[in-house]
Amino acid sequence: MTQQILIDPVTRIEGHAKITIQLNDAGDVEDAHFHVTQLRGFEKFCEGRPFHEMPSLMARICGICPVSHLVASAKACDALLAVTIPPTAANLRRVLNLAQIAQSHALSFFYLSSPDLLLGMDADIEKRNLFGVAQMQPQLARDGVRLRQMGQQIIELLGGKRIHPAWVVPGGVSEPLSSEKRDRILAMLPEGIEISARTLDWFKSVMENYADEILAFSSLKTMFLGLTNEHDELEMYDGLLRIMDADGRIVADGLNPDDYEQFITEKVEPWTYLKSPFYKPLGYPAGIYRVGPLARLNLVKSCGTPRADEALGYFRTLDSQSSFHYHYARLIEILYCFEKIDELLHTPDILSDRVRAHAEPNSEQGVGTSEAPRGTLLHHYQIDQNGLITRANLIIATGHNNYAMDRSVMQVAKRYVKSAHLTEGMLNRVEAVIRTFDPCLSCSTHAVGQMALQIQLIAPDGGVIEEVKR
Amino acid sequence: MSRVVTLKINDQDVSGREDETILELARENGIFVPTLCHLEGLSDIGACRLCLIEIKGVPKLMPACVVRAQEGMEVYTESERLKKYRRMVIELLFVEGNHVCSVCVSNGHCELQYLAQKLGVDHIRLEYRSPKREVDASHERFVLDHNRCILCTRCVRVCGEVEGAHTWDLLGRGIQSRVITDLNQPWGDAESCTSCGKCVQVCPTGALTAKGKAVGEMTKHQGFLTTLALMRENDR
Numbered sequence: 089m090t091q092q093i094l095i096d097p098v099t100r101i102e103g104h105a106k107i108t109i110q111l112n113d114a115g116d117v118e119d120a121h122f123h124v125t126q127l128r129g130f131e132k133f134c135e136g137r138p139f140h141e142m143p144s145l146m147a148r149i150c151g152i153c154p155v156s157h158l159v160a161s162a163k164a165c166d167a168l169l170a171v172t173i174p175p176t177a178a179n180l181r182r183v184l185n186l187a188q189i190a191q192s193h194a195l196s197f198f199y200l201s202s203p204d205l206l207l208g209m210d211a212d213i214e215k216r217n218l219f220g221v222a223q224m225q226p227q228l229a230r231d232g233v234r235l236r237q238m239g240q241q242i243i244e245l246l247g248g249k250r251i252h253p254a255w256v257v258p259g260g261v262s263e264p265l266s267s268e269k270r271d272r273i274l275a276m277l278p279e280g281i282e283i284s285a286r287t288l289d290w291f292k293s294v295m296e297n298y299a300d301e302i303l304a305f306s307s308l309k310t311m312f313l314g315l316t317n318e319h320d321e322l323e324m325y326d327g328l329l330r331i332m333d334a335d336g337r338i339v340a341d342g343l344n345p346d347d348y349e350q351f352i353t354e355k356v357e358p359w360t361y362l363k364s365p366f367y368k369p370l371g372y373p374a375g376i377y378r379v380g381p382l383a384r385l386n387l388v389k390s391c392g393t394p395r396a397d398e399a400l401g402y403f404r405t406l407d408s409q410s411s412f413h414y415h416y417a418r419l420i421e422i423l424y425c426f427e428k429i430d431e432l433l434h435t436p437d438i439l440s441d442r443v444r445a446h447a448e449p450n451s452e453q454g455v456g457t458s459e460a461p462r463g464t465l466l467h468h469y470q471i472d473q474n475g476l477i478t479r480a481n482l483i484i485a486t487g488h489n490n491y492a493m494d495r496s497v498m499q500v501a502k503r504y505v506k507s508a509h510l511t512e513g514m515l516n517r518v519e520a521v522i523r524t525f526d527p528c529l530s531c532s533t534h535a536v537g538q539m540a541l542q543i544q545l546i547a548p549d550g551g552v553i554e555e556v557k558r
Numbered sequence: 559m560s561r562v563v564t565l566k567i568n569d570q571d572v573s574g575r576e577d578e579t580i581l582e583l584a585r586e587n588g589i590f591v592p593t594l595c596h597l598e599g600l601s602d603i604g605a606c607r608l609c610l611i612e613i614k615g616v617p618k619l620m621p622a623c624v625v626r627a628q629e630g631m632e633v634y635t636e637s638e639r640l641k642k643y644r645r646m647v648i649e650l651l652f653v654e655g656n657h658v659c660s661v662c663v664s665n666g667h668c669e670l671q672y673l674a675q676k677l678g679v680d681h682i683r684l685e686y687r688s689p690k691r692e693v694d695a696s697h698e699r700f701v702l703d704h705n706r707c708i709l710c711t712r713c714v715r716v717c718g719e720v721e722g723a724h725t726w727d728l729l730g731r732g733i734q735s736r737v738i739t740d741l742n743q744p745w746g747d748a749e750s751c752t753s754c755g756k757c758v759q760v761c762p763t764g765a766l767t768a769k770g771k772a773v774g775e776m777t778k779h780q781g782f783l784t785t786l787a788l789m790r791e792n793d794r
Binding site: 138252262446475476 | 660
């Protein structure tokens with residue numbers, strides 16, 4: 089008899105999701121899906137609003153990565169003003185975005201995934217959480233809390249508050265950076281670099297325990313997409329898009345994000361509220377790709393900062409297709425963020441007072457892009473002659489990864505689910521592959537609600553045989 | 559010459575001229591009375607009902623902005639009953655329109671938000687109406703957002719009484735009421751508007767704002783009203 093397994097809700101991710109696994113008569117996995125079960129409607133309810141409100145309005149999409157939305161939205165508004173913002177403002181936005189990537193990556197790695205990585209995929213569920221980590225390896229838990237704190241404090245020093253700072257505005261930023269604040273940020277960075285390097289060493293030492301998962305999480309081959317700069321280095325704020333195939337060949341390069349509609353389109357699937365973007369020329373599903381830390385590091389030649397580039401050397405020896413290595417890529421990026429912030433804060437004009445360009449709206453549409461912690465983020469707005477929004481289209485990092493997550497669930501379920509009887513470790517591996525992507529579902533559906541997960545075992549007649557909810 | 563009268567506010571003896579309102583007397587004596595439609599330099603209409611007070615011997619609550627001082631009056635500006643009424647007035651204002659402080663250009667500089675905090679409105683007990691209202695951004699320099707309008711009519715009065723243009727007025731009745739420019743034309747087409755910006759400065763919320771302001775950036779300056787009133791008085 090065929091059955092369906094339901095994991096609902098999926099835990100230790102950001103947003104609401106469930107997973108269904110279909111078993112056939114023999115008890116083997118026939119099909120599996122990742123369902124995003126929420127809808128928020130940001131694209132719709134911002135219609136009619138003055139575009140100057142958009143950065144702060146759009147930042148409300150997320151409490152973890154509001155800065156990336158702020159930045160992408162402000163850049164779309166810069167395009168509506170048709171201005172080039174002062175270079176200091178661009179660098180200050182860069183610093184803010186890097187601080188956020190560091191804190192968000194710390195949340196993903198330490199709070200959400202380290203319980204699986206330190207305690208093991210089959211560990212007692214009661215202990216498989218941050219408190220369990222703190223008990224077994226207090227330094228690791230402290231490091232995670234500290235890294236996140238540093239990222240948040242940098243955001244607060246720059247933007248005035250940790251979550252949803254209104255400092256990033258169309259045309260630049262609202263206030264220049266003071267030397268006192270710069271010095272306070274600079275004083276934090278050596279510790280951030282040290283903790284990141286220490287965590288990379290630790291993770292490298294335990295990675296061999298997960299050889300099986302690394303293999304299972306790599307059975308899906310996809311292309312990668314992300315921003316790169318003219319030096320072929322990591323770029324989180326500006327730059328052009330590159331697409332690389334599973335064999336490392338560059339499929340498209342120098343793509344201007346402004347023209348995204350020419351090469352990216354979205355597919356709607358009946359089982360999820362989250363749309364699946366794909367690379368238009370290759371069609372669906374051949375044109376699917378992954379974004380985020382794994383994609384970014386695969387796409388570039390180097391990070392552009394010395395310690396991160398050292399770590400990148402080891403990363404190059406790993407299987408570039410395995411989603412498991414999102415974790416290691418994430419740690420490298422934390423290191424990169426602190427190094428890059430240090431470099432940016434030492435640029436000569438970082439304390440300049442010229443941080444905002446003023447203009448009337450000069451263009452009827454604008455596209456803004458940035459690299460969010462989870463991948464490339466696109467905001468596209470159109471306005472009427474009075475500057476009121478008539479259309480907004482958002483393509484969110486987690487959305488780009490949607491199809492890949494869906495198929496990864498299938499691959500991992502096939503590898504680990506062998507009978508109708510569910511073991512906790514099996515379910516956890518299915519969830520763990522989702523966690524490698526660090527999805528932010530409330531962002532990607534621009535949606536409402538709390539994050540959670542569900543696994544369901546469904547019979548061929550559609551009856552739910554077994555269900556695990558969190 | 560007006561007669562001087564003595565009366566009690568909150569059991570405190572105060573004296574003032576008989577043509578003064580209780581609100582003026584209270585403020586002269588450092589007694590807090592919340593207001594939204596009142597603004598020094600404009601006529602009073604007693605519309606917002608936030609300045610309600612209790613007067614001994616009068617069963618009804620009275621608006622302090624329009625009640626004149628009388629000899630021997632005993633006035634109370636703080637009581638559980640008044641606090642309850644004032645909180646309810648604020649809550650009703652919040653549910654009537656679409657006030658989302660966190661993404662408002664006037665966040666941190668809004669009189670409605672300030673009074674809600676001051677009067678202890680930490681939650682709303684009524685259902686939000688969430689009406690569909692429009693934004694008029696047709697003016698070159700200013701924006702009118704009906705979502706945030708509380709119909710205090712300060713804009714109507716400042717435009718008529720101080721600027722002398724009378725661009726603003728009210729349309730409709732009850733819950734359908736809204737402020738309009740000229741004969742319900744888009745603001746940008748209102749020929750009577752001198753673009754002086756007084757309406758924007760006196761608006762207590764983010765309903766009238768300067769164009770191009772991001773969230774939390776709209777600050778208002780109302781000092782000009784008393785200065786103008788004083789200068790005109792001196793000219794007479």
